[in-house]
Amino acid sequence: MTDAATNVAEREIDRTQMQVSDEVAIQVENMNKWFGTFHVLRDIDLTVYRGERIVVCGPSGSGKSTLIRCINRLEEHQQGKIVVDGIELTSDLKNIDKVRSEVGMVFQHFNLFPHLTILENCTLAPIWVRKTPKREAEEIAMHFLEKVKIPEQALKYPGQLSGGQQQRVAIARSLCMKPRIMLFDEPTSALDPEMIKEVLDTMIELAEEGMTMICVTHEMGFAQAVANRVIFMDAGQIVEQNEPKEFFNNPQSDRTKLFLSQILGH
Amino acid sequence: MSDTHAQTVRFVRQEMMPERAPPIREAGAVKWLRENLFSSWLNAILTLVSLYAVYYILSHVLPWMVFGIWDANSLTECRAVRDELYGENASVACWAVLADRWQQLMFGFYPSEFYWRPVLAVVVFLVALGPILFSGFPRQAIWFSAASPFLMYLLLWGGTIWGPLVVIVGFVIGVVAFQLLAKVAGNIVGGLASIILPILFWLFAAGPLASALAAALPIGLTFVPSDDFGGFMLSFIIGIAGITLSLPLGILLALGRQSDLFIINKVSVAFIEIIRGVPLIVWLFTASLLLNYFLPPGTNFDLMLRVIIMVTFFASAYIAEVVRGGLAALPRGQYEAADALGLDYAKSMRLIILPQALKISIPGIVNTFIGLFKDTTLVVFIGLLDPIGLSNAIRATTDWNGIYWELFVFIGLLFFICCFGMGRYSLWLERKLQTGHR
Numbered sequence: 001m002t003d004a005a006t007n008v009a010e011r012e013i014d015r016t017q018m019q020v021s022d023e024v025a026i027q028v029e030n031m032n033k034w035f036g037t038f039h040v041l042r043d044i045d046l047t048v049y050r051g052e053r054i055v056v057c058g059p060s061g062s063g064k065s066t067l068i069r070c071i072n073r074l075e076e077h078q079q080g081k082i083v084v085d086g087i088e089l090t091s092d093l094k095n096i097d098k099v100r101s102e103v104g105m106v107f108q109h110f111n112l113f114p115h116l117t118i119l120e121n122c123t124l125a126p127i128w129v130r131k132t133p134k135r136e137a138e139e140i141a142m143h144f145l146e147k148v149k150i151p152e153q154a155l156k157y158p159g160q161l162s163g164g165q166q167q168r169v170a171i172a173r174s175l176c177m178k179p180r181i182m183l184f185d186e187p188t189s190a191l192d193p194e195m196i197k198e199v200l201d202t203m204i205e206l207a208e209e210g211m212t213m214i215c216v217t218h219e220m221g222f223a224q225a226v227a228n229r230v231i232f233m234d235a236g237q238i239v240e241q242n243e244p245k246e247f248f249n250n251p252q253s254d255r256t257k258l259f260l261s262q263i264l265g266h
Numbered sequence: 267m268s269d270t271h272a273q274t275v276r277f278v279r280q281e282m283m284p285e286r287a288p289p290i291r292e293a294g295a296v297k298w299l300r301e302n303l304f305s306s307w308l309n310a311i312l313t314l315v316s317l318y319a320v321y322y323i324l325s326h327v328l329p330w331m332v333f334g335i336w337d338a339n340s341l342t343e344c345r346a347v348r349d350e351l352y353g354e355n356a357s358v359a360c361w362a363v364l365a366d367r368w369q370q371l372m373f374g375f376y377p378s379e380f381y382w383r384p385v386l387a388v389v390v391f392l393v394a395l396g397p398i399l400f401s402g403f404p405r406q407a408i409w410f411s412a413a414s415p416f417l418m419y420l421l422l423w424g425g426t427i428w429g430p431l432v433v434i435v436g437f438v439i440g441v442v443a444f445q446l447l448a449k450v451a452g453n454i455v456g457g458l459a460s461i462i463l464p465i466l467f468w469l470f471a472a473g474p475l476a477s478a479l480a481a482a483l484p485i486g487l488t489f490v491p492s493d494d495f496g497g498f499m500l501s502f503i504i505g506i507a508g509i510t511l512s513l514p515l516g517i518l519l520a521l522g523r524q525s526d527l528f529i530i531n532k533v534s535v536a537f538i539e540i541i542r543g544v545p546l547i548v549w550l551f552t553a554s555l556l557l558n559y560f561l562p563p564g565t566n567f568d569l570m571l572r573v574i575i576m577v578t579f580f581a582s583a584y585i586a587e588v589v590r591g592g593l594a595a596l597p598r599g600q601y602e603a604a605d606a607l608g609l610d611y612a613k614s615m616r617l618i619i620l621p622q623a624l625k626i627s628i629p630g631i632v633n634t635f636i637g638l639f640k641d642t643t644l645v646v647f648i649g650l651l652d653p654i655g656l657s658n659a660i661r662a663t664t665d666w667n668g669i670y671w672e673l674f675v676f677i678g679l680l681f682f683i684c685c686f687g688m689g690r691y692s693l694w695l696e697r698k699l700q701t702g703h704r
Contacts, residue, residue, distance in 0.1 A: 074602050093610070101608030111603035115621050115701055124617060125607035157701040177607065 017210040031080030055223040058233035104174030112158035144172040164195025184215040334359030340665035374496015426486035428479040436464040496651035505639040508577040516585025541583040554648035588630035592623035632692035
């Protein structure tokens with residue numbers, strides 16, 4: 001198990017603020033989704049409490065990205081119920097926009113806006129969605145850019161930054177909306193090995209501050225260090241979920257065992 | 267084998283080499299000439315042949331242009347002057363036709379005592395263009411640009427100032443209605459109201475209101491009917507109106523074609539395909555002849571206005587397809603990132619999607635604009651006196667019967683300057699908006 005943890009900081013992780021409360025942040029009940037006739041998500045039940053750090057893993061095509069994309073309605077579910085922060089996701093556009101402004105999302109391919117500077121990328125949503133005055137939005141943006149350790153790049157364009165820097169900007173951009181929940185959709189999968197670490201470090205810091213996070217990732221070291229729960233998905237279903245230690249050391253289902261042996265076995 | 271070269275493989279540099287100039291054959295003009303003109307025997311021969319061809323053409327065209335005669339009142343007079351100066355049948359241009367008919371070529375039959383009005387309208391246009399095309403103007407300047415169409419209309423056509431003002435009031439009503447209703451009843455109701463209320467106002471209230479105001483306070487300029495418009499003024503009015511109106515309409519059509527809403531989608535597709543699939547000249551004839559059958563008898567719907575509407579529709583169908591290309595070229599991630607931040611449709615389009623899609627579409631959009639501007643010469647077929655129509659009229663007079671090169675060279679040159687300018691601007695804009703590789 002040790003070799004999988006290489007990308008994660010050697011330092012001790014500060015767990016004082018990593019506390020799971022009883023308050024429900026996300027409630028997914030019996031949710032089903034189809035792409036055409038293809039049944040991508042089947043009877044998903046998931047309750048996420050505030051302060052949880054959940055890692056979702058599984059083979060490609062297992063529906064893990066689709067699951068978190070349903071949580072901020074980038075994908076529409078056809079059956080069941082999703083309640084985020086007390087707001088149920090229906091086709092009501094007002095509710096969808098409200099949920100989206102409370103839930104931050106980080107993508108595999110960063111998806112920064114190439115025609116805006118780093119600072120403008122970060123201030124855009126606060127100014128236009130939250131109606132924050134420009135000056136204040138810029139202060140908030142600089143605060144979070146410092147947090148992800150790239151304030152000096154604020155006036156550059158995304159195209160001038162490395163992949164790791166772009167992903168950290170993407171995290172800062174989400175944080176500027178002061179979200180209560182963060183979703184990460186394979187945030188390190190498009191990065192060079194050197195840059196994975198800087199992004200994971202940023203995510204760990206976020207976890208240390210008590211952010212509710214759901215991360216789709218293959219970084220098992222990160223899962224072991226930070227997650228309080230690991231969910232394994234296959235064929236559109238939740239196959240197994242457990243605390244990381246138990247999950248890695250004592251997997252129950254054969255499918256999980258096979259998956260773990262394949263990603264950790266070499 | 268492995269040990270034999272150990273001596274030669276080992277190498278340590280003791281001293282770093284300074285930078286040196288390249289050999290003379292590899293630098294400056296010599297290099298350029300060698301690479302581009304004389305890189306082989308065949309190329310050297312081709313270079314010489316081309317140089318001769320260029321010389322041959324210029325040696326005939328340049329004297330014809332430069333020695334051209336500017337001072338004469340008719341072609342016969344022109345020929346007499348030529349014979350006197352350069353001998354019988356020398357080949358020189360007779361630019362005198364331009365000098366003699368300059369005002370007509372520029373303004374058509376616009377009353378000459380009011381020539382200052384179109385000239386002032388051009389000044390207004392150029393000033394209004396500044397804040398739109400270039401950054402670095404103060405923000406308030408855009409309000410002048412917004413007001414400039416009304417000012418230009420007033421200058422060109424004249425009439426009382428109340429007509430344009432009442433039209434502006436209609437727009438204000440639309441904006442106010444949207445602001446008030448969008449908060450109470452949502453964006454869709456507000457949007458509909460902002461379209462319907464101004465139209466109702468223009469249809470029923472605007473006319474009486476304008477005439478009442480005009481009767482009370484007759485301020486304005488002498489009215490000039492569209493029939494008097496002609497020459498380059500006509501081309502510019504149709505071209506500029508078509509360009510400014512077709513861009514927003516084209517963008518709306520492109521968004522409509524991408525929309526998930528069934529009716530909006532199908533209406534956009536039908537509009538684009540029908541307008542684009544029929545030649546412009548057919549639409550122009552429709553505008554000039556057929557439309558009268560459909561309009562209620564007695565309505566006097568200005569021919570120029572009808573032409574502008576047709577040209578605008580035609581260009582906007584093309585613009586819509588060009589912009590659709592730009593929208594399709596954007597990665598899906600841009601739409602998703604905008605959505606994920608909580609931006610609604612209007613904001614994500616305005617702030618994220620359209621700025622990028624339009625940037626990609628600049629070459630295509632400007633291409634369409636250039637095409638539109640040149641196509642304004644087609645109005646000659648429905649009897650409007652654009653420069654081509656006027657040149658035909660001029661050549662039909664006894665004074666200038668038999669002249670054609672000079673007129674068409676001049677018309678071609680003026681169009682070329684305008685289109686070349688647009689092309690240069692688009693290149694400049696593309697370079698300015700370049701923000702590094704994505």
